[in-house]
Structure formats: C-alpha cells, structure tokens
Amino acid sequence: MENFTFYSPTYFSFGDGAESQAADLVRRFGGSKVLIHYGGGSVMRNGVYDKVTSALSAGNIPFVSLGGVQPNPRASLVYEGIRLCRAESVDFILALGGGSTIDSSKAIAAGVPYDGDFWDFVTGRAHLSATLPVGTVLTISAAGSEGSNSCVITKDEGMLKWAFPGNDLLRPKFSILNPRFTCSLPPYQTACGITDMMAHILERYFTNTPEVEVTDRLCEGLLKAVLHAAGEVMADPQSYSARSDLMWAGMLAHNNLCGVGREQDWASHRIEHELSAVYDCAHGAGLAVIMPAWMEYVLPHDPARFAQFAVRVWGCEMDYSHPERTAREGIARFRAFLRSIGMPTNFRELGAREEDIPKIMEHERLKGEVHEGHFVPLGDADVEAILRLAARSN
Amino acid sequence: MENFTFYSPTYFSFGDGAESQAADLVRRFGGSKVLIHYGGGSVMRNGVYDKVTSALSAGNIPFVSLGGVQPNPRASLVYEGIRLCRAESVDFILALGGGSTIDSSKAIAAGVPYDGDFWDFVTGRAHLSATLPVGTVLTISAAGSEGSNSCVITKDEGMLKWAFPGNDLLRPKFSILNPRFTCSLPPYQTACGITDMMAHILERYFTNTPEVEVTDRLCEGLLKAVLHAAGEVMADPQSYSARSDLMWAGMLAHNNLCGVGREQDWASHRIEHELSAVYDCAHGAGLAVIMPAWMEYVLPHDPARFAQFAVRVWGCEMDYSHPERTAREGIARFRAFLRSIGMPTNFRELGAREEDIPKIMEHERLKGEVHEGHFVPLGDADVEAILRLAARSN
Numbered sequence: 001m002e003n004f005t006f007y008s009p010t011y012f013s014f015g016d017g018a019e020s021q022a023a024d025l026v027r028r029f030g031g032s033k034v035l036i037h038y039g040g041g042s043v044m045r046n047g048v049y050d051k052v053t054s055a056l057s058a059g060n061i062p063f064v065s066l067g068g069v070q071p072n073p074r075a076s077l078v079y080e081g082i083r084l085c086r087a088e089s090v091d092f093i094l095a096l097g098g099g100s101t102i103d104s105s106k107a108i109a110a111g112v113p114y115d116g117d118f119w120d121f122v123t124g125r126a127h128l129s130a131t132l133p134v135g136t137v138l139t140i141s142a143a144g145s146e147g148s149n150s151c152v153i154t155k156d157e158g159m160l161k162w163a164f165p166g167n168d169l170l171r172p173k174f175s176i177l178n179p180r181f182t183c184s185l186p187p188y189q190t191a192c193g194i195t196d197m198m199a200h201i202l203e204r205y206f207t208n209t210p211e212v213e214v215t216d217r218l219c220e221g222l223l224k225a226v227l228h229a230a231g232e233v234m235a236d237p238q239s240y241s242a243r244s245d246l247m248w249a250g251m252l253a254h255n256n257l258c259g260v261g262r263e264q265d266w267a268s269h270r271i272e273h274e275l276s277a278v279y280d281c282a283h284g285a286g287l288a289v290i291m292p293a294w295m296e297y298v299l300p301h302d303p304a305r306f307a308q309f310a311v312r313v314w315g316c317e318m319d320y321s322h323p324e325r326t327a328r329e330g331i332a333r334f335r336a337f338l339r340s341i342g343m344p345t346n347f348r349e350l351g352a353r354e355e356d357i358p359k360i361m362e363h364e365r366l367k368g369e370v371h372e373g374h375f376v377p378l379g380d381a382d383v384e385a386i387l388r389l390a391a392r393s394n
Numbered sequence: 395m396e397n398f399t400f401y402s403p404t405y406f407s408f409g410d411g412a413e414s415q416a417a418d419l420v421r422r423f424g425g426s427k428v429l430i431h432y433g434g435g436s437v438m439r440n441g442v443y444d445k446v447t448s449a450l451s452a453g454n455i456p457f458v459s460l461g462g463v464q465p466n467p468r469a470s471l472v473y474e475g476i477r478l479c480r481a482e483s484v485d486f487i488l489a490l491g492g493g494s495t496i497d498s499s500k501a502i503a504a505g506v507p508y509d510g511d512f513w514d515f516v517t518g519r520a521h522l523s524a525t526l527p528v529g530t531v532l533t534i535s536a537a538g539s540e541g542s543n544s545c546v547i548t549k550d551e552g553m554l555k556w557a558f559p560g561n562d563l564l565r566p567k568f569s570i571l572n573p574r575f576t577c578s579l580p581p582y583q584t585a586c587g588i589t590d591m592m593a594h595i596l597e598r599y600f601t602n603t604p605e606v607e608v609t610d611r612l613c614e615g616l617l618k619a620v621l622h623a624a625g626e627v628m629a630d631p632q633s634y635s636a637r638s639d640l641m642w643a644g645m646l647a648h649n650n651l652c653g654v655g656r657e658q659d660w661a662s663h664r665i666e667h668e669l670s671a672v673y674d675c676a677h678g679a680g681l682a683v684i685m686p687a688w689m690e691y692v693l694p695h696d697p698a699r700f701a702q703f704a705v706r707v708w709g710c711e712m713d714y715s716h717p718e719r720t721a722r723e724g725i726a727r728f729r730a731f732l733r734s735i736g737m738p739t740n741f742r743e744l745g746a747r748e749e750d751i752p753k754i755m756e757h758e759r760l761k762g763e764v765h766e767g768h769f770v771p772l773g774d775a776d777v778e779a780i781l782r783l784a785a786r787s788n
Contacts, residue, residue, distance in 0.1 A: 001638040003409025008402060014655065015397025211635035214619040214643050221615030225608040241605035244395040248655070249608050257651075261408065261642070 001261035002209055008255050010147050011174040014248065016240070018176045019051050019137055022094070023059020029133050029173035031092025034063040035085055037105045038096040039070070043139060046184050048096055052137055056094075064088045069097060071283070072154040072161060072276055073104040078118060081108035085132070095136045095172075099143020099196075099283075102136050106151040106170050109134045122153065122162045128169055136175045141182055141246040142193030142284060144200055144254025146175040152273070159277040160366065177251070179243035187237065191341040192284025194230045194246065197253040198223060199287040203266045204259035206298070206305060206375040212262045219258045220312045222249055227313075227337065234341055267373025268294045271383055274363040279352055288343035289350050292335040293390035296328075298376040303327045335393075347391040354391040357384060395606055395655035402649050404541050405568040408642065410634070412570045413445050413531055416488070417453020423527050423567035425486025428457040429479050431499045432490040433464070437533060440578050442490055446531055450488075458482045463491060465677070466548040466555060466670055467498040472512060475502035479526065489530045489566075492587075493537020493677075496530050500545040500564050503528045516547065516556045522563055530569040535576055535640040536587030536678060538594055538648025540569040546667070553671040554760065571645070573637035581631065585735040586678025588624045588640065591647040592617060593681040597660045598653035600692070600699060600769040606656045613652045614706045616643055621707075621731065628735055661767025662688045665777055668757040673746055682737035683744050686729040687784035690722075692770040697721045729787075741785040748785040751778060 011029075013021055026034055034056060036049070043049040056063050066081055085093070085108060095105035109132040111118030120126035136146045145151070149171050151164040164170060185193075205219045226249050232242035252258070271294070272286040279286075299306050303324040310316040310330025319326045335345050344350040364372075364383055371377040378386070405423075407415055420428055428450060430443070437443040450457050460475055479487070479502060489499035503526040505512030514520035530540045539545070543565050545558040558564060579587075599613045620643050626636035646652070665688070666680040673680075693700050697718040704710040704724025713720045729739050738744040755778055758766075765771040772780070 001409075001635065001642070003412065004406075005408065006406040007404075009405075010401075011403075012398075012400040014399065015395075018397065211638070213622050214616070214639045214646070217615030217619040218612060218646075221611030222608070225611040228607050241395065244605070244655070245608045248395070252608070252612075261638070 001212055002263070004260045006256065006260050007168050008147065008171065008257070010172050010255075012147070012177060012251070013174065014177040016178055016180050018178050019048070020055050022052050022055040022137065022176065023061045025135060025174045025176070026056070026061050026092050026094065027059070029092070029135065031061070031133060031135075033088065033090050033092065034061055035081065035088070035090040035093045035108070036063050036065045036096060037069065037081060037093060037101055037108065038065070038067045039101050040067070043096045046139075046181065048137060048139055048181055052094070052096060063094070064090065069101045069104045071100050072159075072280060073100040075119060075153050075155045078104055078107040078111060078153060082111040082118065085112045091132060093132055093134045095134065096139065098138065098140030099145040102134075102143070102145035102172070103151045103153060105134050105136070106131070106145070107153050107164070110164070110170070119155065121164050124165065128164065128167050131169050133173045136172045137181075138175060138177050138247065139181045140185060140189065140193055141243070141250040142196040144197060144250050146172060146177065147251040147255035149256070150254070154277065158366070159280070161273040161277045175251070177247050179240055179247045182243045182247060183238050183240070185237070187234065187342060189282070190233055190237065191343050192282045193250065194226060194341060195284035195288045195338060195343055197246070197250040198226055199268060199291055200253040201258050202291065203269060204262065204264045205309065206265050207262045208375060209262040215258055215260060215262055216308075222252055222258065223313045225249055230341055263374050265373045265375040267375070267378055270372045271364070271386060274360050275352065277363050278356060278360050279350070281350055281352070285344055285350055288338045288345055289347065289352070289390045290386065292331055292338070292345060293386050293393060295331045295334070296389055297382070297386050299324065299327055299331070301376045306330055346393040352391070354388065357387050357391065360387060396603055396657070398654045400650065400654050401562050402541060402565065402651070404566050404649075406541070406571060406645070407568065408571040410572055410574050412572050413442070414449050416446050416449040416531070416570065417455045419529060419568045419570070420450070420455050420486050420488065421453070423486070423529065425455065425527060425529075427482065427484050427486065428455055429475065429482070429484040429487045429502070430457050430459045430490060431463065431475060431487060431495055431502065432459070432461045433495050434461070437490045440533075440575065442531065442533055442575055446488070446490060457488070458484065463495045463498045465494050466553070466674060467494040469513060469547050469549045472498055472501040472505060472547060476505040476512065479506045485526060487526055487528045489528060490533065492532065492534030493539045496528075496537070496539035496566070497545045497547060499528050499530070500525070500539070501547050501558070502526075504558070504564070513549065515558050518559065522558065522561050525563050527567045530566045531575075532569060532571050532641065533575045534579060534583065534587055535637070535644040536590040538591060538644050540566060540571065541645040541649035543650070544648070548671065552760070553674070555667040555671045569645070571641050573634055573641045576637045576641060577632050577634070579631070581628065581736055583676070584627055584631065585737050586676045587644065588620060588735060589678035589682045589732060589737055591640070591644040592620055593662060593685055594647040595652055596685065597663060598656065598658045599703065600659050601656045602769060603656040609652055609654060609656055616646055616652060617707045619643055624735055657768050659767045659769040661769070661772055664766045665758070665780060668754050669746065671757050672750060672754050673744070675744055675746070679738055679744055682732045682739055683741065683746070683784045684780065686725055686732070686739060687780050687787060689725045689728070690783055691776070691780045693718065693721055693725070695770045700724055740787040746785070748782065751781050751785065754781060
C-alpha cells in the first residue's frame with residue numbers, strides 16, 4: 001500500500017423522503033441563497049424540482065434556478081451560471097440531477113470566487129483554493145460526482161472534454177440520495193450508469209501497486225453488489241432495493257474509498273472522453289465499448305490480476321495451468337454482462353465508425369499527453385490499437 | 395436498505411512518516427494549544443511520543459501532556475484531563491495510542507466545554523452539542539475509534555463500562571495512521587485487535603434488515619482482507635503490508651461504512667463489556683470468547699445468514715440440503731481461526747470461571763436494559779445461556 005490521504009467530508013442523507021431536509025442542510029453548510037442547477041425537463045416531470053423547491057420555501061431559503069445542463073456539460077453554461085450567481089448574490093449551489101449537473105455546479109462553484117476564467121483550473125494555469133459550497137439531490141446513479149473530488153467539463157469549441165485536477169474542495173457538502181428518484185429512469189440510462197460505476201471501480205482495480213488486499217476486496221465486493229442489483233433492476237425497474245444498492249454503490253465507486261493507497265489507471269476514461277467528444281454519446285455507453293477492448297490489449301501485462309478479477313468477481317473456475325485462459329474468460333463475461341443490460345460493446349452498436357479513428361486520435365493528441373494510463377502506459381499507437389479492437393469486436 | 399445518514403468527515407493521513415504533518419493538521423483543524431494524551435510507556439519506548447512532539451515543536455504548536463490511560467479507560471482520568479485542559483487553556487486534544495486513549499480523549503473533549511459532569515452524556519441526562527476538536531496518532535489497529543462516532547468509558551466505582559450515544563461530534567478531525575507504529579505490538583495484542591475489528595464488522599453483519607447486498611459485500615470483503623492480513627502478521631509481525639491492511643481495515647470496520655442502512659446487533663459487545671468489567675480482560679479476548687457462543691445461540695434464528703457467512707467469508711462448501719450444517723461449519727472455522735491467532739475461546743482460556751456468571755449477570759442487570767441486541771433480542775436468561783456456552787466451549 002502506498003501512502004495516501006483520504007478526506008470525504010460529504011454529509012449523505014439517504015432514503016425515500018430525504019429531500020425534505022434540503023433547507024436544513026443548506027443552512028447547516030452555510031447557505032442563505034441558493035442557485036438550483038438542473039438539466040432538461042426530467043426533474044420537472046418527475047416532481048423532484050417541486051419537492052426540493054417546496055422544502056427550500058418551507059425553510060425560508062430563497063433561490064434562483066438555472067436549467068439546461070446537457071450530458072457532457074458545457075463550459076458555456078458554466079459561465080452563465082457564474083454570472084447569475086454573482087448578479088444574484090448566491091452563496092450556495094444545489095445540483096438537481098446526475099453527474100453532468102453536479103459537475104456543472106462544481107465548476108460554477110469554483111468560478112464564482114475566482115477573478116479569472118474558470119478554465120484556468122482545468123488547464124492548471126490556476127490552483128483551486130476556494131469554492132462556493134455545493135449540495136446535490138441525485139437523480140441518476142452513475143457518475144459518483146455526489147461524493148467525489150472530481151469534475152469534468154466540455155469546452156464547446158472543439159468539444160474538448162477535460163477534467164479538473166482532483167481537489168477535496170470539489171466534494172459536495174451534502175448529498176441527498178433518494179433511490180425513488182431513479183425508479184423512472186429508462187433502461188438504457190440505467191445501464192449506462194451501471195457501466196460507469198463499474199468503470200470507476202475498475203480504473204482503480206487494475207494497478208501495479210502490490211499488497212492492496214483491503215482495497216481489492218472492497219472493489220470486488222462492490223462490483224458483485226452492482227452485478228446483483230443490475231440483474232434485479234433490469235428485470236424490475238421499479239425495484240427500490242436494487243435502486244438503493246445502485247445509488248449507494250455508485251457513490252462508493254468514486255469517492256476513492258476503493259482507490260486509496262494504490263496507483264490507478266484511468267486510460268479507458270480518457271480514451272472514452274475523446275469518443276464522446278466526437279460522437280456526443282453517453283459516457284457509460286462509450287466505456288462499455290472501450291473497457292473490454294482495453295482489457296484485452298493490456299491483459300499480457302498481468303494475467304494474474306485479470307485471473308483474480310475473473311475468479312473473484314465473475315465466479316470463473318481458475319485454470320491453474322493456464323491463468324490467461326481464466327483471465328480471458330473474465331473479460332468475456334464482463335462483455336457478455338454489458339450486452340445483457342443493453343450496452344453497446346463495439347463501434348457499430350455505439351453508432352461509431354472505424355473510419356473516424358483518425359479524427360478521434362486527433363482529439364487525443366490535442367491533450368498533448370505523451371501517454372494515457374498507469375497500469376500500462378499507452379502511447380498513441382496503443383490507443384489507436386485499442387480503438388481498432390473496440391471497433392472490430394463482435 | 396433502511397434510510398440512513400452517513401457523515402465521516404475525519405481527515406486520514408496514512409503511511410510511514412505521516413506523523414510529520416501533526417502540526418499542520420492541528421492548525422488546519424483549529425488548534426493552537428494541544429493536550430497530548432497517551433497511555434503507558436509504549437509511546438515513549440517506541441519513539442512515537444518523540445516524533446509527534448518534535449513535529450509539534452517544529453510547527454510552533456505548544457502542548458501539555460497527560461499519560462496514564464489504562465485499557466478500559468477510566469472516568470477518573472477523564473476528569474483529570476478536563477481540569478488540565480481548562481487550567482492550561484488547551485483547545486485541541488491529540489490522542490497518541492489505541493482505542494482506550496482515543497476514547498479517553500474524546501470524553502475529555504466532550505467534558506471541557508460542558509458545565510456539568512461529562513458522565514451525563516453517557517447516562518443520557520445531557521445531549522452532547524459541542525466538543526473540543528480531537529486528532530489521533532494511532533498505535534494499535536483494533537478499536538476503530540480513530541474514525542468512529544463512538545466512545546466507551548469505565549466508571550471506576552463498580553467498573554461500569556458504558557458508551558456515549560453515537561454522535562458525529564465524537565469523530566476525530568484527523569487521524570494519522572502510520573502502520574510502522576504497530577510493528578512492535580506483541581502477538582497477543584495484535585490478535586486482540588484483529589478480533590475486535592472482526593467483531594465490529596460482525597455486529598453489523600448479523601441483521602434482520604432485508605436487501606442489504608452492498609453492505610453485506612463490504613463486510614465480507616473486509617473480513618476476508620483481515621483474515622489474509624492476520625495470517626501474514628502472525629507469521630511476520632514486522633510485515634508492513636499486513637500492518638497496513640489491518641490499520642486501514644480497523645478504521646473501516648467501525649466508521650459505520652459497513653453498517654449504514656441496516657439494523658445492527660451489538661449484543662456481543664455489550665455482554666463482553668460486563669466480562670471485562672469483572673475481569674479487566676482485553677476487550678478483543680473477551681469478544682473471542684463471547685462471539686462464537688453468541689453465534690451458536692442465535693443460529694436457529696436465521697441459518698441462511700450464517701450459511702452465507704460460512705460460504706462467503708470462510709469458503710465453506712454450501713450444503714444445500716442442510717444449510718444449518720454449513721452455518722455451523724462457518725462458526726467452527728471462526729473459532730478455529732481465533733484459536734490459531736492465540737485468542738482464548740472459552741472461560742478457562744480467558745481466566746474466567748463459570749462460578750462467576752452470577753456476578754457478571756449482576757453487572758448486566760445494572761444497565762437496567764430489558765434486552766441486549768437486535769438480531770435476536772436477548773433477555774437475562776439468554777445472556778446467561780450464552781455465558782454458559784462460552785464457559786463450557788472446548
């Protein structure tokens with residue numbers, strides 16, 4: 001285990017009806033006037049907006065609203081949010097939605113007290129040292145942004161999808177997690193969320209750090225719980241228990257509990273960011289296409305770890321004479337699982353084309369990084385090879 | 395899953411050398427003058443006291459010291475600590491030690507800003523609403539107090555061992571976790587710690603709440619990681635990796651990550667408290683005697699859950715025709731494991747006597763509770779039966 005620090009001071013209120021505490025929580029964490037930030041009309045249709053604003057009004061917390069967050073949230077709306085917060089003297093941001101809305105809220109919270117362009121935090125030109133407090137009311141179990149120290153924003157020009165450097169200031173002060181709010185999600189979005197949370201665990205699971213049994217076991221246990229809930233929720237989308245498991249697992253998958261003290265990879269996420277920049281596809285769907293291809297490509301680096309993944313997570317029988325066969329079986333089961341919940345696992349199913357790979361690589365090179373990932377550092381040729389594997393997979 | 399809140403705002407700095415940050419952390423969390431609280435001479439002998447006080451001095455943080463914390467920490471020393479903090483205008487308490495020292499520190503921190511007797515918080519006569527901030531430098535992996543919201547103190551007269559009601563104000567502001575500090579612990583104390591952290595998980599694991607797959611998997615994963623590290627540390631007490639796993643697992647076992655959204659039991663802990671009140675035995679050793687006896691007694695209540703425990707944690711083969719046989723095998727393996735790390739598993743090995751059971755029951759009745767535990771609510775006759783099972787076990 002490597003040295004690490006872990007600081008997760010978010011207050012979680014979990015369960016049916018938890019949103020009734022919204023005003024108390026805003027006040028407890030220093031807010032007196034709120035920006036409610038949300039996406040499209042779903043929070044209007046499913047009653048979340050009404051429930052939360054009623055709770056704020058009952059608690060005498062004034063608010064203004066800003067909707068319109070898109071998947072792959074755009075910088076342009078962040079600038080608009082910053083202007084609105086300043087004009088309205090907002091001192092607390094309450095995100096109603098999933099990862100995109102929460103990330104957009106975090107970026108606004110970072111930008112309000114900063115004199116320059118908030119994009120400076122993304123490029124590293126400035127270091128984030130103060131933010132407005134952020135709270136969340138989660139409506140999609142997926143991104144884990146409700147408990148994480150991360151934030152990804154897409155610059156409208158050229159669809160540059162870049163992440164803030166991890167910073168504990170980006171952790172929400174509180175998150176209200178009502179699984180009931182996710183019961184109306186359509187199957188495709190539910191499956192994208194399941195894929196995203198699994199990817200958050202797997203990016204941490206594949207590591208070169210030796211002696212990481214505690215976090216290995218947490219990763220494997222969470223993955224098994226997600227698989228269990230996935231089967232249930234696909235059969236019965238209204239299942240409160242499956243929605244509960246997914247909601248809590250999605251948070252745990254990305255608050256870094258599973259990643260402390262170990263080198264993490266993140267190549268698949270970074271490659272997927274270029275894919276969704278080119279196609280504006282759902283992040284989870286892009287990951288479903290990229291992760292298994294990445295696994296096949298890097299398997300020879302550490303077949304034992306992939307065999308452990310196959311046995312402990314997928315229940316494969318260990319082939320002690322041929323560990324790499326077990327390893328391949330684990331990847332095959334992962335891909336079969338993704339397909340079973342309706343995810344694409346190749347370019348065709350995603351609506352992507354092998355001919356576009358040069359365009360995706362162009363985006364990739366814009367980042368100016370020499371390599372992606374840490375489990376196996378990948379140069380351009382490796383990234384391209386993974387994209388071709390993903391394109392051609394059956 | 396039941397509704398819950400989870401708030402674990404402790405900052406953890408983990409790894410070899412982490413104590414060098416002591417002054418920065420004290421200052422970050424509002425301290426300007428520190429009480430260093432510790433137990434016997436071990437922190438002097440193993441250099442922890444010197445390292446921490448050097449770090450404080452280098453950071454210009456003045457401090458006073460109070461040693462003498464005993465296992466099953468006494469109220470008398472808490473009163474002394476409260477007087478000292480007031481006399482010296484201390485505004486931050488830094489615990490150097492294990493659970494007893496941390497609990498003693500938490501009780502002092504609760505008592506300083508309170509006009510009455512701190513014991514009022516234990517009896518429920520007063521509600522805890524303010525404390526001094528507490529930091530910890532952990533030297534024993536066991537109690538989990540470094541991340542927990544709990545605190546247990548023993549009243550000198552009559553050895554009444556009682557707990558504060560759980561309160562997030564009792565969570566330390568920071569905890570410095572350097573596994574190296576635990577490498578010199580003797581095997582018996584190491585084994586007591588392993589038993590204690592396993593018990594913290596098991597008290598949460600045995601529940602009547604249905605549909606708790608995420609926390610089940612976290613419990614099981616942590617238990618497996620502890621078993622793995624236990625084997626390693628018993629063979630090689632200097633193993634930094636095993637000490638690391640135990641240190642982090644001990645925190646996770648008791649910060650309630652494994653217990654959210656589910657009814658918890660805690661009967662074994664409460665029965666053990668009376669045992670250690672009568673014999674002043676190590677808490678872990680008492681738990682090793684009580685827990686398997688408790689399991690045997692309550693098994694008929696839910697054989698399926700005990701079978702799950704046997705299969706998932708102990709790798710037992712499921713006997714589908716006779717689940718209770720699998721369940722019994724799991725308990726047998728648990729007891730065999732405890733014995734393998736040198737723990738007592740009956741009264742004789744603990745130095746207790748069956749003839750003393752009336753005396754233990756007298757203590758039990760002093761609490762004035764109608765029953766203990768939630769998985770199976772236990773009346774006096776049940777508690778006595780469990781004690782007899784524990785006394786007579788081979």
